[in-house]
Amino acid sequence: MSVESDTAAAGTEPAAAVAAVEGATVRYKTVVALDGVSAEFRPGTTALLGPNGAGKTTLLSLLSTARRPHEGTVSLLGEPVGGRARVRAVRARVGVLPQSFGYYPRFTVREFVEYAAWLRKVPRARRADRTREALRLVELEKHADRRMGELSGGMLRRAGIAQAVVNEPALLLLDEPTVGLDPAQRVGFRALIKDLGERSAVVMSTHLAEDVAHVCDRVHVLLDGRVRFTGSLTDLCARGPARSGKPVEVTGPAVESGYLAVVERHGDQGGRTGQGGHAGRGSGAAS
Numbered sequence: 001m002s003v004e005s006d007t008a009a010a011g012t013e014p015a016a017a018v019a020a021v022e023g024a025t026v027r028y029k030t031v032v033a034l035d036g037v038s039a040e041f042r043p044g045t046t047a048l049l050g051p052n053g054a055g056k057t058t059l060l061s062l063l064s065t066a067r068r069p070h071e072g073t074v075s076l077l078g079e080p081v082g083g084r085a086r087v088r089a090v091r092a093r094v095g096v097l098p099q100s101f102g103y104y105p106r107f108t109v110r111e112f113v114e115y116a117a118w119l120r121k122v123p124r125a126r127r128a129d130r131t132r133e134a135l136r137l138v139e140l141e142k143h144a145d146r147r148m149g150e151l152s153g154g155m156l157r158r159a160g161i162a163q164a165v166v167n168e169p170a171l172l173l174l175d176e177p178t179v180g181l182d183p184a185q186r187v188g189f190r191a192l193i194k195d196l197g198e199r200s201a202v203v204m205s206t207h208l209a210e211d212v213a214h215v216c217d218r219v220h221v222l223l224d225g226r227v228r229f230t231g232s233l234t235d236l237c238a239r240g241p242a243r244s245g246k247p248v249e250v251t252g253p254a255v256e257s258g259y260l261a262v263v264e265r266h267g268d269q270g271g272r273t274g275q276g277g278h279a280g281r282g283s284g285a286a287s
């Protein structure tokens with residue numbers, strides 16, 4: 001099955017791509033993590049949906065410039081990622097929330113975010129203001145003087161988002177941002193991510209169909225290192241079982257059904273590494 005045959009029609013997108021990968025292959029010794037992946041990322045929020053080991057984190061690492069593909073190209077903000085100077089310039093315009101991130105536990109929340117501002121080349125004169133604004137965005141202003149080591153899991157994720165947006169990134173990369181949050185926190189986070197999608201192109205890796213339905217405009221389904229579906233959420237939901245001519249509704253269960261239809265269409269490729277956490281397996285409970 002070719003990628004194109006399972007990919008929604010191109011050419012209907014009004015906004016230019018903020019980031020793109022073309023024919024990207026990444027290997028870790030004998031494992032092919034990405035196998036000729038081509039994908040574009042536009043303003044708004046795009047989900048990377050796929051089972052464990054599908055290659056989502058590896059794709060994010062290309063977009064963050066942490067890694068270069070063995071084959072293929074990556075373009076960010078309209079230009080191919082090339083030499084060191086260009087990578088440095090691009091990094092200043094990208095924000096990243098990794099699945100887990102390191103921090104010095106005695107840093108206050110403010111110090112943690114200010115440090116990220118320094119790393120992302122925010123000019124010294126703007127760092128304090130940008131830090132304040134990032135903390136306001138994630139509603140952590142009141143906790144700015146608390147130590148990182150004292151934060152709850154939800155507050156830690158918020159601090160992680162604050163450090164990712166402190167440089168007002170044009171491209172914001174979130175790797176499973178709602179993992180470990182309780183249902184109420186997850187709902188709050190969805191609203192925050194949706195809001196961020198109005199300021200930046202947000203790319204969010206997730207297993208959770210409910211999060212995708214609530215937050216994202218577009219989705220790339222990755223299975224076994226390949227993009228097997230690209231399109232709007234309505235397109236994905238329409239892949240699910242037809243319901244006697246009813247209009248397609250974008251809901252968590254509908255995203256789950258559309259996703260499973262893509263997985264089934266590609267035989268066992270999506271199930272090779274898929275386990276309990278993958279979209280369509282119990283994700284309906286995560287609302």
Ligand SMILES: Nc1ncnc2c1ncn2[C@@H]1O[C@H](COP(=O)(O)OP(=O)(O)OP(=O)(O)O)[C@@H](O)[C@H]1O
Binds near residue numbers: 031
């Ligand atoms: N540092 C590494 N060394 C060796 N293999 C790796 C490494 N990182 C990832 N892989 C392998 O590459 C493949 C893709 O991994 P990746 O972490 O990108 O998937 P993922 O979709 O993000 O998975 P998950 O949903 O579990 O986070 C997997 O087979 C994984 O085992």
